[in-house]
Amino acid sequence: MEPDDEAAIASIAAGDRPATEDFVRKHGPWMLSVATRIVRDTHHAEDAVQNAFAKVFDNIGGFDGRSALKTWVHRIVVNESLMLMRKANRSRTVAIDELQPVFDNNGCRIEDRWMTMETPETLLVRSDIRAQVSGKIDLLPDNYRIILVLRDIEELTTQEVSQLLGISEANVKVRLHRARAALKRLLEPLVRGQAV
Amino acid sequence: MSRAAPTLMRRIHGMMFKLPLMITCEAFEDFILAYLEDELSARQRFVFEMHLKLCRECREYLAAYRASLELAKAGGKAPEETLPPVPDDLVKAVLDARNQ
Numbered sequence: 001m002e003p004d005d006e007a008a009i010a011s012i013a014a015g016d017r018p019a020t021e022d023f024v025r026k027h028g029p030w031m032l033s034v035a036t037r038i039v040r041d042t043h044h045a046e047d048a049v050q051n052a053f054a055k056v057f058d059n060i061g062g063f064d065g066r067s068a069l070k071t072w073v074h075r076i077v078v079n080e081s082l083m084l085m086r087k088a089n090r091s092r093t094v095a096i097d098e099l100q101p102v103f104d105n106n107g108c109r110i111e112d113r114w115m116t117m118e119t120p121e122t123l124l125v126r127s128d129i130r131a132q133v134s135g136k137i138d139l140l141p142d143n144y145r146i147i148l149v150l151r152d153i154e155e156l157t158t159q160e161v162s163q164l165l166g167i168s169e170a171n172v173k174v175r176l177h178r179a180r181a182a183l184k185r186l187l188e189p190l191v192r193g194q195a196v
Numbered sequence: 197m198s199r200a201a202p203t204l205m206r207r208i209h210g211m212m213f214k215l216p217l218m219i220t221c222e223a224f225e226d227f228i229l230a231y232l233e234d235e236l237s238a239r240q241r242f243v244f245e246m247h248l249k250l251c252r253e254c255r256e257y258l259a260a261y262r263a264s265l266e267l268a269k270a271g272g273k274a275p276e277e278t279l280p281p282v283p284d285d286l287v288k289a290v291l292d293a294r295n296q
Contacts (some may be wrong), residue, residue, distance in 0.1 A: 021291055
């Protein structure tokens with residue numbers, strides 16, 4: 001465990017308000033960012049973060065340091081966000097089947113030729129790219145979007161996602177691949193270098 | 197604007213992919229996730245990569261799939277140093293709840 005974390009944990013567990021406030025201001029921004037990605041609603045994301053902090057403070061005395069403090073807090077805010085996700089208002093989503101790869105009767109792929117392909121490094125220089133990518137991810141139906149967010153962006157393992165969502169690892173993998181394939185289609189104009 | 201491969205080429209591919217150690221693009225699709233996560237057996241990997249060598253559509257598809265995945269991973273979240281601070285009313289709510 002980091003020495004700073006150890007000191008913060010001891011102070012928070014002892015009810016030290018300034019130390020608690022420092023902890024909230026230090027970890028709050030990224031926790032709110034995680035919650036917003038999952039819940040997609042500012043109000044519910046703030047509720048999720050508040051609930052997560054309550055869980056963290058209730059259990060911090062028993063934190064055993066087997067994982068990094070941030071990893072432990074991350075799992076808690078993910079869990080709280082998932083609980084609130086279904087309450088959030090849904091914006092429009094796309095039909096996932098319509099974004100899957102297409103094959104002919106011989107099982108051969110039907111794919112428009114890729115004459116040019118922008119690299120992610122080139123695209124990430126653009127100031128609007130993060131908003132564009134997040135906007136496309138948000139178009140995926142929740143049961144696919146959440147798996148892509150947890151696996152590819154929050155970097156949880158297949159096993160962790162499976163446990164959090166209460167579905168089999170095989171199901172996580174199937175949905176992840178379909179979500180990625182759909183996102184590829186949605187991001188194609190950007191990756192092909194076409195103006196968006 | 198790019199164009200899909202002509203039907204004749206796909207028919208030739210369709211016949212070729214029925215040969216031993218060959219798979220169709222549709223079967224190839226089912227192995228992509230396991231390939232990227234290094235979960236294929238040596239034989240499955242050989243068959244997958246053989247298809248990749250022979251099929252331009254799948255090569256281009258996989259390259260685009262990887263590019264969009266990298267873009268999602270890197271662009272899906274803002275760097276922490278660029279995040280705005282937590283709203284003061286949220287900090288207050290958290291601290292007040294803690295002190296109750």
